[in-house]
Every structure is written in C-alpha cells, then in structure tokens.
Amino acid sequence: MAGYPKKDKDGKYYFVLEAGKDSSGNRKRKKRSGFKKISDAKAAMAELMLELKSGNIVIENNLSLEEYFEYWLENYAKTNLKPKTFAEYEKIIKKHICPSLGHFSLKNLKTIDLQNYYKEKLKVLSAQTVTHHHRLISKALNDAIDWEFINKNVAKGAKPPKPVKQEMKTHSxxxxxxxxxxxxxxxxxxxxxxxxxxxxxxxxxxxxxxxxxxxxxxxxxxxxxxxxxxxxxxxxxxxxxxxxxxxxxxxxxxxxxxxxxxxxxxxxxxxxxxxxxxxxxxxxxxxxxxxxxxxxxxxxxxxxxxxxxxxxxxxHDLRHSHATILLKENVHPKIVSARLGHSKIQVTMDTYSHLTDSIEGIAVDHLDGLLE
The missing domain is CATH 1.10.443.10 (Intergrase catalytic core)
Incomplete structure (x- = not known):
C-alpha cells in the first residue's frame, strides 16, 4: 500500500492510496482531497492506511449507476422515507434516471452527463420536475460519499433548470x-x-x-x-x-x-x-x-x-377560483387563509398578491359611500 500527497490546481493537497487489486483485477484506490497543508494530508493518509489495514473501509467498486440506485432505494429510501415519497422516488429512478443514466459507472459519472440528462428531460418534463430529479440525484450521490463509494458529488456542479412559476388561472x-x-x-x-x-x-x-x-x-x-x-x-x-x-x-x-x-x-x-x-x-x-x-x-x-x-x-385552479372570489368580495384574508389551510396568513397574501389593487378598490368604494 502506497500513498503520495500532491498539490491540485487550486493549491490544495490530496493523496491517493493504492491497495492492490480486487478479484476482477481492477486496482483499488482511495482518494482524499482539500487539505491546506501537506502535513494535514500526510496525517489523514496515515489514519486512512490504518483503517484500510483493519478492514473498516470498503474500497470503491465498479457499480453502475443503476446498481447503485437499486442499492440506495433498498438501504436508504425504503427505511428512511415515507411510503409515498419512496414510491415517487422509485418511479423517478426506474422510469427516468436509470433508462437514461443507468449504464454509467458510478465512479466515472461526470457533471456534463447530468447536464445532458436535464437537457433531454426538459423536452418532455417541466423545469420544476427536472429540478426535482436533480435534488434526488444529488441526495443519492451525497449518500454514496458517506458510504465511501465515491469521493465527489458531481451533481453539485450541474445546473438544473430554474422552475418557472405556473401562472394562476381562475374562473369568475x-x-x-x-x-x-x-x-x-x-x-x-x-x-x-x-x-x-x-x-x-x-x-x-x-x-x-x-x-x-x-x-x-x-x-x-x-x-x-x-x-x-x-x-x-x-x-x-x-x-x-x-x-x-x-x-x-x-x-x-x-x-x-x-x-x-x-x-x-x-x-x-x-x-x-x-x-x-x-x-x-x-x-x-x-x-x-x-x-x-x-x-x-x-x-x-x-x-x-x-x-x-x-x-x-x-x-387546483378551482381552489384558486374559490379564494379569488372570496377576496374580491372583501372577505377578510384571515378567513380565506383558514379555509385554504395555509399555515400563515402571509402565505395567502403572497399567493394572491395580484389581487391587492382590486381589493383596495373595493375598500375605497366602501369609503366613498361612508365618508363625505
């Protein structure tokens, strides 16, 4: 087993530990980076060498992204998420992510691969949905780092589309x-x-x-x-x-x-x-x-x-229509908020802020009839 601290392009130190070969003949490696001092890199390297020798660390493998997501669903999502959320994530992974990205090696996946995925998905899905995919992928890759399958989350460099707020439509x-x-x-x-x-x-x-x-x-x-x-x-x-x-x-x-x-x-x-x-x-x-x-x-x-x-x-616009009609009839926003089940009245005011001028007009009309 050998290691060698080096400087990266940002001036920080990293090291790679060689740990022989696995049963398939592939070289086993562990990488750590981001050290400001070479002494810190050497200390971390020595600690990691001891852990590797003791067998406490699993060497990175050749999992495909599809294999990893199956592992993630079974070992994290199933036990840590609500059943509905698990079902939603499972659907996204099996219907979208794996058919498009599943063939990539987990450790060789690049940011540009995710960027291309978002671009393709935008042809059939909304920006908000694609952004949801991005969050799922990023979370799963963060867990891969915790499990020491990979050293870097490539999703952090990807730029998901900015969700466009859907225009509210109502009926009179x-x-x-x-x-x-x-x-x-x-x-x-x-x-x-x-x-x-x-x-x-x-x-x-x-x-x-x-x-x-x-x-x-x-x-x-x-x-x-x-x-x-x-x-x-x-x-x-x-x-x-x-x-x-x-x-x-x-x-x-x-x-x-x-x-x-x-x-x-x-x-x-x-x-x-x-x-x-x-x-x-x-x-x-x-x-x-x-x-x-x-x-x-x-x-x-x-x-x-x-x-x-x-x-x-x-x-859902029937709900917006209901709220809009009440607000235009000068029903107090607190009552409207309670009917809609908003946690705070401010949520109601922000959601229907476009009605401010209309509501103020009603208030002024009332004043015109009261004050001389």
Missing amino acids: VEQLNLLLKKAKEITPVYYPIIYAAAHTGMRKSELMGLTWDNVDFTTGKIYIRQTITEANGKYFFNKIPKNEKPRGLKLTAELKKLLIRVKNEDDQRKKILGESFNIHNLVFCNTKGNIMAPSEITRGLKRTIKAANLPDIRF
Missing part, C-alpha cells in the same frame, strides 16, 4: 356556475367532487380522503383529518399528526344539500351491494366504491370545460 363567478351546471350533465360521477372543490377550496387529495365520519350535517361542517395521494400506481392514506387540529370548513347551503343526496345514494348502494361497497367510507368514490383516480377526476373536469367552452384550468 359566472364561469364557475356555468362549469358546475355543465359538470352535472357531462360527468355525473365526478360532478360532486368538482362541485365541492369550487365551494370549499379544498385540495384534490383532501377531497379524495374525506370520509363520511368527518362530515357533520348538524353543524354544517366538514373536517379534514386525512388525504389520499397516489404514487407509482399505489394509494397512500396520509393522516394528519395527532398533535395538529383538523381543519374545519363551513359548508355552503347548496353543498350541504348535495352531500346529503350523495350520502343517501351511498347508503342505498350499500344496501344493494353490501358492506364491501365503499369500504373506506369515502364521501367521493367511483361507481364501484373505490378511490377516485386523480387522473380520472382531471379528465372529468377537462371534458366539462371543453363542453362549456370555458378557458382551460387545472383542478
């Missing part, structure tokens, strides 16, 4: 009323969840996770205690932490009427099909009593928008 009161009227005709299965989104401002995952035991017809309120999300073809029930108070939302009179009808229909189906129907006791389920697929909800909305000849919006 008139447009929203037309949309809901048309939804009842075009997509009766998804009409109730679309209607509820417009009347409450709830997120899709919150509506999907709403259960009948969280609907109080006496007080006219619903409580958000869980969400249902989908990743990699699997559904995940996400309960709010026990120390958090569930968000309560007052129902509009019309939404309350609709939910009563939906509940009666749900009870009738249970009588006919048995308790196996809607086993999760969901307020919004498909005709078989199963969880509504997020993609199907979106398709139902898109069909309605097209039939009504309205400007295209995302399902």
